[in-house]
Amino acid sequence: MTTLLEMRSITKTFPGVKALDNVNLTVREGEIHALVGENGAGKSTLMKVLSGVYPHGSYDGEIRFAGQEARFAGIHDSEGKGIIIIHQELALVPLLSVAENLFLGNEVAQGGIINWRETFCRTEDLLAKVGLNEPPTAQVDSLGVGKQQLIEIAKALAKDVRLLILDEPTAALQENDSQKLLDLLLELKAQGITSILISHKLNEVSRVADNITVLRDGSTVATIPRAEITEDRIIRDMVGRDMAHRYPERVRNPGEVILEVRDWNAFHPEHQDRQVIRNVNFTARRGEIVGIAGLMGSGRTELAMSLFGRSYGRNITGQVLIDGTPVDCSTVVKAVDAGLAYVTEDRKALGLVLDEPIQWNISLANLAGIAVNGVINRMREQEVAEGYRRAMNIRTPSVFQKVVNLSGGNQQKVVLSKWLFTEPKVLILDEPTRGIDVGAKFEIYGLMNRLADEGRAVVMISSEMPELLGMCDRIYVMNEGALVGELTAAEADQERIMSLIVNH
Amino acid sequence: MADQTAGTSGGKASLNINLRENGMLMALIAIVFFFLVVVRVTQGVDFLSAQNITNLFLQNSYVIIMALGMLLVIVAGHIDLSVGSVAAFTGAVSAVLTINLGWPVWAVIPTVLVIGGVIGAAQGYWIAYWRIPSFIVTLAGMLVFRGLTLWLLGGQNVGPFPKSFQLLSTGFIPDIIGPGKPNLTALALLALAAAALIYVGWRARQRNAAYGMAQEPIGLFWIRNLIVAGTLMFVGWKLASFRGLPNVLVVMAVLTVLYAFFTEATTTGRRIYAIGGNLKAAKLSGINTERLTFLTFVNMGVLAALAGMIVTARLNSATPKAGVGFELDVIAAVFIGGASMTGGSGKIVGVVIGAFIMGVMNNGMSILGIGIDYQQVIKGLVLLAAVIFDVYNKSKS
Helix, strand or coil: EEEEEEEEEEEECCCCCCEEEEEEEEECCEEEEEEEECCCCCCHHHHHHHHHCCCCCCEEEEEECCCEECCCCCCCHHHHEEEEEEECCCCCCCCEHHHHCCCCCCCCCCCECCCHHHHHHHHHHHHHHHHCCCCCCCCCHHHHHHHHHHHHHHHHHHHCEEEEECCCCCCCHHHHHHHHHHHHHHHHHHCCEEEEECCCCHHHHHHHHEEEEEEECCCEEEEEEEECCCHHHHHHHHHHCCCCCCCCCCCCCCCCCCEEEEEEEEECCCCCEEEEEEEEEEECCCCEEEEEECCCCHHHHHHHHHHHHHHHCEEEEEEEECCCEEEECCCCHHHHHCEEEEECCHHHHHHHHCCCCCHHHHHHHHHHHHEEECCCCCCHHHHHHHHHHHHHCCCCCCCCCCCHHHHHHHHHHHHHHHHCCCCCCCEEEEEECCCCCHHHHHHHHHHHHHHHCCCCCEECCCCCHHHHHCCCCCCCECCCCCEEEECCCCCCCCCHHHHHHCCC | CCCCCCCCCHHHHHHHHHHHHHHHHHHHHHHHHHHHHHHHHHHCCCCCCCHHHHCCCCCEEEEEEEHHHCCCCCCHHCCCCCCCHHHHHHHHHHHHHHHHHHHHHHHHHHHHHHHHHHHHHHHHHHHHCCCHHHHHHHHHHEEEHHHHHHHHCCCCCCCCCCCCHHHHEEEEECCCCCCCCCCCHHHHHHHHHHHHHHHHHHHHHHHHHCCCCCCCHHHHHHHHHHHHHHHHHHHHHHHHHCCCCEEHHHHHHHHHHHHHHHHHHEHHHHHHHHHHHHHHHHHHHHCCHHHHHHHHHHHHHHHHHHHHHHHHHCCCEEEEEEECCCHHHHHHHHHHHHCCCCCCCCCHHHHHHHHHHHHHHHHHHHCCCCCCHHHHHHHHHHHHHHHHHHHHHHHCC
């Protein structure tokens, strides 16, 4: 196989920081090349250099693409050569149709007038290539994230792609959608399309990649060929140490029941006759970590949010008991007073005020805790924030830092701090490690264990089964709005959970 | 400017915000000097004469008062286009109550403020609880209350007002401790205000230092405070040598301090910023977003009513055309003052400076006899420049 792309001793410095230090990356024609590394290791910077976001001249080193030296002045240049990046945040226009999105900026037109018949024909061909069975006129926001991801790939195919770069394509996807996407990558490979896959999910990477390049702290650590790929090896290279235990040890010692939910039902907020949560009953004990497994759309987030101050759904019925007494959870304030806390799966959109400082975000859910007669005591606020900074090990120069400048793991710690400051008895954590790198994940797991040890009940919703299996004392399995099974840590494994989901 | 700590994020970010705020203050001072020189050269009169300074306050009080409420509305992520019409309508109501029905002024003022609150509530209800965009609701309000003003006044001017009502805008604080000229009360009050400003600023500095927060350089602190204090004393001297402190100035100053305190130090103020910063996160943090949004509009209505009465008292008659275009002056002042279009940021101090920039330009250009056509063009360009400056600053940081 010939070499398609060669990046040689790329060095990129920002004022005060060396983001990339002599990085080498060689991608051969027709392979799937994975790029892994912790957040901040330099993956995105490297891809920005490659695509011309950082133009030639702003970095040191050499890029050779298809045998020629490439000097891209901008994205337009690199796209012209067939290098196309699909970013983690999808760049689709939600209110336009699939066809309009596929050819946005690249319209099938003559003299500025769009040839719709041709557009639709080509759209159908492209959709068939990525295995999507949707009409070209479907509005993009009516499709799920998984399908939108496929549309992004189709969009790349519409531009005669030679090198497809996918940045965390499965981060927002459910297990089966992820599988489909990876299958598609393999199929594209068979058709001769080369791709670079950036991912945190090591099982996926080891499944499809021909070579894996590991970045750490802005340098290339290793390029691992297919034959030598194991997850342990990748992790060792990524974090620079052996991680014998991916989940911290904990003495499991659940106490009495704190949270009990009885006959919980909820309906869709817009479609009144669609029942989203069906007759859910569950408990969580003091010092216990309880998992809720299920596919995306199974109603896990909806269950949590409907419990937490009826933040989701309508016509909600059922009973919530805390420490054996029924409590009113009809508003967020009442739920918080009752001792519930909900850490959302989407921390940027639902958990944080990004443009405000850390200490501001930590106090937000319990302003009364830092105020006297409605007047905020700034010193107290800062003490509280400093306390959590130390306790949670939030890495930041100061608590006055805006949270938008923090990494995903540190942002998650800020959200956790915010809820801990409300002194909850029960914490519901929705996808607590989504979009967080391996090292920070380990820290979050440690924090969860500590919360349980302090005598709280932790309810953990996650799409990553290994994480549920590694952390939980008990796992409920959810499917189509109902709990379809309950497994203890001892009896749970991936096959059991999947079979419970499939058989209902 | 005792609030360098508020909502800033330390380090570079805090310096940037200081830069911006100080920048606008510098711009205001530069504009004043520009007019001082140009008015002297071309018209041979003193731009900063006692009478003109008094005029400046009397002319701009309504913008500042409404801008305080508008800042909250804009911080919460909304807009209120109806304030000009509401001010006109409440002014008309006060005229009808005072002149046609003969109510005494102590009954008229609270009644009209309540009416303003009810109007704010009527608009806020749809915005907060029905999620109808504020642009549309208040655009409707703008038309409705303009129409109601015309109807109420029968298309006529209603006036003049009795002396007691006029005092609302043209009255002065009597000199209680001195002979009357110069007005020692005015001087003493402004000296007190200047001392208080420096003291509060210094205390905040000390506190920040104790917590190791990033500080602006001490030199900058003193320069700014001395400029502000000097300006206050100069204004105090001028006012004292004319007729003393206008009532309106006192109302305006008290409200400004109250709102600055409210936005920066209270939990409710903090929550309004959270709503504008991230509505969904605020909601999930247990903030009653609907009620707070509703209340910001009620507050806006009350302040618009107050401004409406002040304007009416100043003109000494309620007219159907009163308050046309006020909403634009007010909104412009808030944005020149550094509030963000998307909500979640903006400060009272900035808004007051922004309002004065607009006010000084209005006044100066009128003295120079610049036509209303050019005035509009220039004001428009200043608004654009201020926002470009803001966006440029943000993109740099």
